Amino acid sequence: MFRRGSYNVNLVVENRETTKKALFRVPNRGYIPGEFAEKKVKGEVMTLKRLGDRTNISVPSVHCWGPAKEGPHKMTSFLVEEWMPGESLEGFLRNPQTSKEKLMYVFEQLARIMLELSCQEFNSIGSFSKDDKTGDWAVTGSVLIPEMIDTRAYFDIPIGHFKAMDQFKISTDYFKHYAEYLEELLETQVRSGCEGLENDGTTERQRNARRGYAKLIPEYAKDDSGPFVLYCSDLRPNNILFDPETMEITALIDLEFTNAMPAQFAYDLPWWLLCERPADVIIDHGMEEFLKRFNPRKEMFLEAMERVKERDPMALTEPRLSARMRYSYDGSKIFWWNRISESSRDFDTLYYEIFGNGE
Known part of the structure; x- marks a missing residue:
């Protein structure tokens, strides 16, 4: 095959x-x-x-x-x-005929997985490795995320054009680096005459949005000094395998974009509960339609997380992961901050919708 x-x-x-x-x-x-x-x-x-x-x-x-x-x-x-055997979970989640009982059974398994991932802590931000002699794990390299690869594919700009991403000791420095990257990416697109950057005020509006993002870092960079948590930027349903007969998750695959990252990414709700990028739904159907679709799934997932916490010793830490997830989405804008901090492709849509109009 x-x-x-x-x-x-x-x-x-x-x-x-x-x-x-x-x-x-x-x-x-x-x-x-x-x-x-x-x-x-x-x-x-x-x-x-x-x-x-x-x-x-x-x-x-x-x-x-x-x-x-x-x-x-x-x-x-x-x-x-x-x-690893199994089928992609995406078809199961997209199927409108999937019963609530089956969905909840799978969500509880996903909740346990996310709980375990959130417990994998490091003392800095970056890629990690194991010392074969001592058996100790530590951050030893720079961050690698899909954005660094996709920039070349979507915008035809070599990633080497940008300032190299390093290891970071605090979350603020990571987000500052990303803010600089967003600004440089926009200016590179302007210089190269990328389609869609007309002289009608659009570009200046985008510049203002990126400046606004940089100003918001002190407000949205949480748990600044760590600990930092294992987080896979590319974890989504088509990288999760399950057995359609038993409904058991059989494996996580394609985990190459996993790093020790600011913990707020791992403490967040899965954005992929609809198997669609939030920005894509908002562009095509508007924010109201996104909330109509996403919120019921969100409540089911949080219910699954609550069920897990009642019988899993790892879930007894405070604040509990379910509470962190709910606060990220319902009690703040951290969920949306994390989305614009992962994808330049979604930045303008979500920044204007959630944080301001960039003017």
Whole structure:
């Protein structure tokens, strides 16, 4: 079985004698800049090992991996991991015929997963690895998020054009770096004559929005000095496998964009409960329609989280994750701040809708 996605090319291989399967993965060379290929593979390997060591979350085990010099024809980094059974959760969540009982059963499993992820703490922001000699885990590299890859694809701008993202000791510095990136991305688009940036006041409005974002950092950078928490920017239903017969989640996959991040990302409601980007729903149908669709799912997920907390010792910490999630969405604008802090593609739509008109 061969499958090409945006970030990876995947090949399922089977041992004819044992019938055991493995998944051979390499970065998609047509999409992933060469300087990020090895970092992306290493990030996924370290995430799989960390979750395998420290949690009960089902993830593929790593058979072997290596840099380009050890890969096929020495062309690219590679990863061979356990093949995991199951179907994408996306179809299940999108199906209007899915019963509330089945949805709640799956949501409780997702709640336990998010609870375990939120307990994986580090003392700085960045990519992490394990010291093979001591067995200790620590942040040892810079952050790698999908935005850094997608900038090249959506805007045809090499990510090397921007100031390199480093490790950070406080959340404020991370968001300041992102604010600088947003401003530089806009100015680069203006200089290159990107479509949609007309001389009708639109560009100045966008500049004002980015300045406004920078001014809001002191208000929205929470838990500034940590601890920082394991967070996967690309965790969404099509990267979650489940058994449609038993309704059991069988694995999380495609975890290469996992970092130690400001905890507010991990303490947030899943934006993907509708299997659609919030900004896309708002653009196509308006905020009222988004709230009409999202809020019932939000309440169900929080109910599932509440059920989990009653029987899971990890959920007894204060404040509880369910309370943090509710505050992020209902009691503040942190949910929306986190969305504009993950995707430049969604920035203008959500900033104007939630934080101001950019004027």
